[in-house]
Amino acid sequence: MRNYLTLLKLRNVRLLLLVSFPARICQSMVNLTIFFHVQRVTGSISLAGLASGSYQLSLSLSLGYRAFLIEKFGQQKPLLMLVPIYSLMVYFYKYIDSTFLLVALPLLMGMASPPINLSVRPLWKAAAPIQLLRTSYALDLIAINITTILGPLFATTLAFSSRPETAIELCALLQLVGGLGLSLTAVSRSWVPEGKDKKEGGIWKSKGLQILAVQSAGFGIAAGAFSVGIPAFTLIEGVPKWSAVVFTGMAVASVFGGLMSGLISRKTSPVSALILSNGLWALMTVPFALTQANWSLLTVAIFYGFFTGILRVFFWEVIEAVRPAGTALTAVGMLWTVEGLCMAIGAAAGGWSADHLSPRATLLMITISLAISFFTIIVNSAKLKTLYKNHLEDANERAKHL
Secondary structure, eight states: HHHHHHHHTTTHHHHHHHHHHHHHHHHHHHHHHHHHHHHHHHHHHHHHHHHHHHHHHHHTTHHHHHHHHHHHHHSSHHHHHHHHHHHHHHHHHHGGGOOOHHHHEEEEEEEHHHHHHHHHHHHHHHSSSSGGHHHHHHHHHHHHHHHHHHHHHHHHHHHHSTTTHHHHHHHHHHHHHHHHHHTSSSHHTTOOOOOOOOOGOGGOOHHHHHHHHHHHHHHHHHHHHHHHHHHHHHHHHTTHHHHHHHHHHHHHHHHHHHHTTTSTTTTTTTTHHHHHHHHHHHHEEEEEEEEOOOHHHHHHHHHHHHHHHHHHHHHHHHHHSSTTTTTTHHHHHHHHHHHHHHHHHHHHHHHHOOOOOOHHHHHHHHHHHHHHHHHHHHTHHHHHHHHHHHHHHOOOOOHHHH
């Protein structure tokens, strides 16, 4: 815990966590807020799902271009442009009752969504010492995971309150405060995009990122199957309330997983740690299809969440090592786009299998997807380890000339 205490003593670390936190809550609650608003206005769950899905699809597909804006112009200008536009669109969404606009506007909202998590990530190199970078990533992941718990809680509570439009208003306000706050911090204003090395070619030509993209696809399909498999299973078993318990247990466990990863010695290779955590992650999901909709399902979900939290930190470290120069944001954006699209595929396939086969078949998809991710990284482990070794040598060489 000493590393965490050391980090939290640093002013820029505390500032990054605090100013970005409101915007992160907004981004964790907006999808559910759209769903509940459309359902309340139209009375249609199908339209609500379509509006929510259109937002998620637009968000995933446009992430690359929004990351490109920041790597091209720095952080302040894109954030000062996107944050007010996005906040206004969210706020005025409460006045819309046209079916077409209820579905169409979320597409524009997704395209204008400020990339808060992407923007914060490269700032840790400036805010914290290099020897605490892993702990910084873990701290960042903990903050993200906490907001994924609070966001849906706020959205659901306010959507069913006596004044449901408060959910939309709060969402817009949180984004405005957090997004502008981040853009005005010294560490964000002084961040300079890396120069690109033309010899390395395009981002899709990176062998390391190609490997991680396949792994991300497995992560996304597993997450999509989990998101529909759990509620489908508990609903069919006649205990729908267990769905909320399982999702909460998973989310809380992921916070502790992220905390644990930050305590692991920096001497441990992130490639080796990624392989091990991916293997354990897949292994711990094997009992999913054999559980009952009770404590057994919750127990497996807790292990699923715990290893999710652990793996993410090492995944970020490996991305940093294998990406081409000048792609600090677009590399992560590319992988998150792949994961987001595959999450949609996993949710659609999982919904079909739950309806036509069994929810247990959907839960089995989680294990199969993570096993494929594990197999991918095992087969390519030598390549990733070589790329990581080269990254360390380059970093040491640069340090000699400072």
